[in-house]
Amino acid sequence: MKIISKLWIFISVLIILSPLGLLLPERFKASSAWGEWGADEMRQLVGYIPKGLEKFSRFWSAPIPDYTLKGWEEKPLVSLSLAYIFSAAIGIFICVGVVFILGKFLRKK
Amino acid sequence: MHIPDGYLGPGTCGVFYLIMLPIWTIASRIVKRTLNARQVPLLAIGAAFSFVIMMFNIPIPGGTTGHAVGGVLVAILLGPWAACIAITVALVIQALLFGDGGITAIGANCFNLAFVLPFAGYYIYKTISYKTPISSRRRVIAAGIAGYLALNIAAGLTGLMFGIQPLLYKTANGRALYCPYGLNIALPVMLGEHLLVFGWVEAIVTALAIKYLQKHSPELLAEGRRIE
Numbered sequence: 629m630k631i632i633s634k635l636w637i638f639i640s641v642l643i644i645l646s647p648l649g650l651l652l653p654e655r656f657k658a659s660s661a662w663g664e665w666g667a668d669e670m671r672q673l674v675g676y677i678p679k680g681l682e683k684f685s686r687f688w689s690a691p692i693p694d695y696t697l698k699g700w701e702e703k704p705l706v707s708l709s710l711a712y713i714f715s716a717a718i719g720i721f722i723c724v725g726v727v728f729i730l731g732k733f734l735r736k737k
Numbered sequence: 738m739h740i741p742d743g744y745l746g747p748g749t750c751g752v753f754y755l756i757m758l759p760i761w762t763i764a765s766r767i768v769k770r771t772l773n774a775r776q777v778p779l780l781a782i783g784a785a786f787s788f789v790i791m792m793f794n795i796p797i798p799g800g801t802t803g804h805a806v807g808g809v810l811v812a813i814l815l816g817p818w819a820a821c822i823a824i825t826v827a828l829v830i831q832a833l834l835f836g837d838g839g840i841t842a843i844g845a846n847c848f849n850l851a852f853v854l855p856f857a858g859y860y861i862y863k864t865i866s867y868k869t870p871i872s873s874r875r876r877v878i879a880a881g882i883a884g885y886l887a888l889n890i891a892a893g894l895t896g897l898m899f900g901i902q903p904l905l906y907k908t909a910n911g912r913a914l915y916c917p918y919g920l921n922i923a924l925p926v927m928l929g930e931h932l933l934v935f936g937w938v939e940a941i942v943t944a945l946a947i948k949y950l951q952k953h954s955p956e957l958l959a960e961g962r963r964i965e
Contacts, residue, residue, distance in 0.1 A: 631954035635782045642789045649793040649804070658796030661803055662926055663899050663916065664741055670917075680906060680914035684743035690836030695792065716789050719830055723784040726826050731777035734769045734822075 647709035742839030754844030783811040783823035803935035809858030824851035858887030884943030896927030
């Protein structure tokens with residue numbers, strides 16, 4: 629098999645395994661990455677929400693926030709894992725699409 | 738290491754967009770000169786790999802999480818300029834679609850993860866592996882060291898960006914406007930967690946991938962196959 633095909637299979641395997649990135653932190657009770665807290669976590673940590681941070685943190689509302697479907701935050705881990713796989717798949721689909729479009733413009737004539 | 742919206746002030750965000758604009762322009766010029774149609778799939782795989790590896794959050798039990806970027810591997814395989822483009826694509830999609838990293842911080846995040854990280858990793862790998870044959874063990878070690886150091890350099894820069902915010906932006910009563918933690922906290926925390934844990938993940942990912950490719954597809958590691 630050509631190496632490119634093998635690498636695509638490898639990427640697919642990573643998509644399927646991606647919920648590990650959700651389940652392991654849950655299992656070991658690890659919270660957000662440092663410096664990536666939401667407003668509530670920030671209030672707990674420093675006692676207030678910095679004014680500029682509050683304003684700019686609402687600057688953009690992502691369609692699939694934190695790789696979870698909107699309104700799914702309280703769903704069981706199985707659903708969250710499926711949403712995570714879905715997010716990985718759709719994100720990679722778009723990445724690949726964008727690179728192929730860029731490739732049309734960027735490749736040597 | 739994805740700085741969200743609101744943690745960096747407008748000045749810092751603007752400066753890094755301004756710094757990244759010429760870098761993106763040069764990257765597309767250089768890639769345009771060297772990219773064959775055949776190599777586009779490899780560039781797409783690079784972007785996809787970087788995108789998905791960043792979803793593998795590794796916990797520090799009871800503490801924070803972090804992840805590898807995969808950018809050093811992409812740089813070794815495709816060259817640092819092409820890696821810059823691949824990682825930028827991944828970061829922009831993460832920010833726009835998934836809110837992972839801020840829109841206002843895309844310049845800053847791309848500077849750390851799509852510019853400094855692949856360039857540092859690529860040149861560390863190249864320096865250590867020097868003229869050793871493609872199949873040599875030294876290249877596996879070089880890849881590991883490059884992964885470890887480059888991720889830590891990027892983490893240190895992220896800590897610096899966070900840490901200077903309280904110096905730059907304060908309200909009249911002395912409260913922070915953006916990131917509330919100064920250099921005395923942000924820098925040692927960002928560096929510490931990456932030196933202790935996450936840097937090793939990037940090192941292992943990069944070294945294992947090079948070891949696999951040495952055996953199964955050495956032509957990918959050869960000079961000239963790369964998008965310079």
